[in-house]
Amino acid sequence: MTSKRERAIVVSALKHAAPYIRLFKGKVFVIKVGGEVFADVARTGAFMEQVGLLHQVGIRVVLIHGGGPQSTELAAALGLDTTFVDGRRVTDDASLNVAAMVLNGQINTRILARCRDLQIPAVGISGVDAGLIRAHKRPPVERAGSSPVDYGFVGDIDAVEADILRKQLDNGLMPVVSPLSCDESGMLLNINADTVAAAIAAELNAEKLILATGAPGILEDVNDPGSLISYIDRAALEKLRASGKLADGMLPKAAAIEAAIANGVQRVHIISYKLPDSLLLEVFTNEGTGTLVVDDIKGLTPAEQAGGT
Numbered sequence: 688m689t690s691k692r693e694r695a696i697v698v699s700a701l702k703h704a705a706p707y708i709r710l711f712k713g714k715v716f717v718i719k720v721g722g723e724v725f726a727d728v729a730r731t732g733a734f735m736e737q738v739g740l741l742h743q744v745g746i747r748v749v750l751i752h753g754g755g756p757q758s759t760e761l762a763a764a765l766g767l768d769t770t771f772v773d774g775r776r777v778t779d780d781a782s783l784n785v786a787a788m789v790l791n792g793q794i795n796t797r798i799l800a801r802c803r804d805l806q807i808p809a810v811g812i813s814g815v816d817a818g819l820i821r822a823h824k825r826p827p828v829e830r831a832g833s834s835p836v837d838y839g840f841v842g843d844i845d846a847v848e849a850d851i852l853r854k855q856l857d858n859g860l861m862p863v864v865s866p867l868s869c870d871e872s873g874m875l876l877n878i879n880a881d882t883v884a885a886a887i888a889a890e891l892n893a894e895k896l897i898l899a900t901g902a903p904g905i906l907e908d909v910n911d912p913g914s915l916i917s918y919i920d921r922a923a924l925e926k927l928r929a930s931g932k933l934a935d936g937m938l939p940k941a942a943a944i945e946a947a948i949a950n951g952v953q954r955v956h957i958i959s960y961k962l963p964d965s966l967l968l969e970v971f972t973n974e975g976t977g978t979l980v981v982d983d984i985k986g987l988t989p990a991e992q993a994g995g996t
Contacts, residue, residue, distance in 0.1 A: 704971045711970070712745035714894035715856065719884035721900055722754035724960045725794050731801055734899070737966040738861075739805045746970075747856045749887060750809075751864045752798060753880035754789040761785050772830075773938055778839040778877045786877045790865040798863050809861045812851075814868030815875070820883065821846040822868045822876050842868050842876030844883070849890035881943035889950035896947050897969065898940055899960040904978030909934045918979040918987060921948055948982050955980040 718738065725731050742748050755776065759769045762785050770777040778786060795811045802809035814820030822842035827835035855862045866883040869875050881898060888896040905924070907914035909932065919927075921944075927933055928941050944955045958965045958977035969975045981987060 707971045708744045711894060713747065715747045715749065715888075715891045716741060716895045716897060716970075717749045717751065717884055717888035717891065717893045718897045718899065718966070719751040719880055720753070720960065721756075721880075722752065722758070722789075722794055723756045723901060724899065725752065725754075725797055726756055730960065731797070733963070734960055734966065735798065735801045735805060735807070737964060739802070739807045740967065741970065742807055742861055749852055749856070749862050749864065749891065749893075750798070751866060751880055751884040751887065752790075752794055753866065754786065754794045757789045757793060758782070758785050761789055771935065772836050772838070773935060775838065775841070775879060775939055776877070777836075778841050780840065783840040783875055783877060787867060787875060790867050795863060795865045802861070802863070807861055808859060809863050810855055811863050811865070812855075813865040814878065814883065817848065817851050819848055819851050819864070820844060820866075820868040820878065820886070821848070821871070822878060823870050824874065824876060840874070840876055842870070842878045844868075844878065844886050847886050847890040849887070852887065852891060879939050879943070881940050882946070885943035885947035885950075885952070888947050888952045893952055895954045895956060895970075896944075896952050897956045897958060897966065898943075899958055899966065900936075900940070901959065901961060902934075902937065902957070903959045903962070903976075904957045905933075905937065905980075907932070909937075916978050917975070918981065918984065920981050920984045921945055923984075924980060944980050948980065953981065953986075 724734050738748060738750060762769050762782060767781050791813055799809050799811050812819060822844050825838050825841045825843045827837045829835050852862050866878045866880040867875065868878050884896060903912055903915050905916045905919060907916055924941055933941055947955055956969050956977055956979055958969050962976055965976045969977060
């Protein structure tokens with residue numbers, strides 16, 4: 688039997704969340720989650736319960752997942768080397784097969800199974816399906832002081848057919864998107880999941896793009912978890928990158944964040960999946976838990992500035 692104090696806490700929490708539910712009901716949130724979340728059953732369940740709650744209060748959620756750790760693990764088991772340049776994975780022919788097995792065959796299906804358990808009407812889709820993501824093979828990239836880098840079967844996005852996702856959302860479904868795509872000839876391509884999430888968020892005019900990662904957010908000092916930056920704008924983010932203060936894994940995220948904001952996404956959040964209920968705290972409180980990125984700090988509301996995020 689719940690005590691009066693427990694009942695009071697529940698009622699207070701509902702009252703506190705109500706304005707946010709009214710504000711975000713019917714809006715699109717694009718959430719990108721790294722593959723490391725889905726390497727652990729308990730962590731998968733805890734995060735997907737939060738996603739399910741957003742769906743159940745009327746927020747239109749599109750979930751994009753990565754699969755980096757699982758791809759690296761499977762590649763190692765097969766005796767394949769994994770190479771990263773500036774935080775981005777190089778994908779040769781064998782690595783592409785690994786990515787397809789992991790992203791579409793393992794992670795996407797496991798997420799859908801968990802959604803079934805939580806009664807979330809989710810549907811799995813990749814960038815290949817119905818031409819959702821149109822892409823081309825990335826040409827070799829020039830790098831200062833070294834030879835060009837050939838990323839292999841890595842794609843750069845040409846267009847996103849957002850109506851495919853809108854039709855699912857309009858029918859009350861939650862798309863779960865694997866970042867695998869292909870070019871016009873049908874050649875499979877692996878695309879960074881942060882990049883896919885940013886492009887989808889822009890095309891859907893999303894209210895928020897939320898990146899759930901292992902880091903607590905963007906740090907002033909990568910070696911000091913206590914140096915979390917509560918909110919930052921594009922200009923300050925670029926200064927951090929130029930000064931070398933972003934770790935390799937954060938570089939693709941910074942590029943995706945900048946692309947999303949440049950293409951109209953008003954709010955980008957970086958949160959830690961390791962912090963209990965971080966997604967709900969970020970959405971339903973002013974204080975939040977991670978880093979909020981906007982085009983210009985001056986555009987933040989007084990409540991956002993007072994609360995942190």
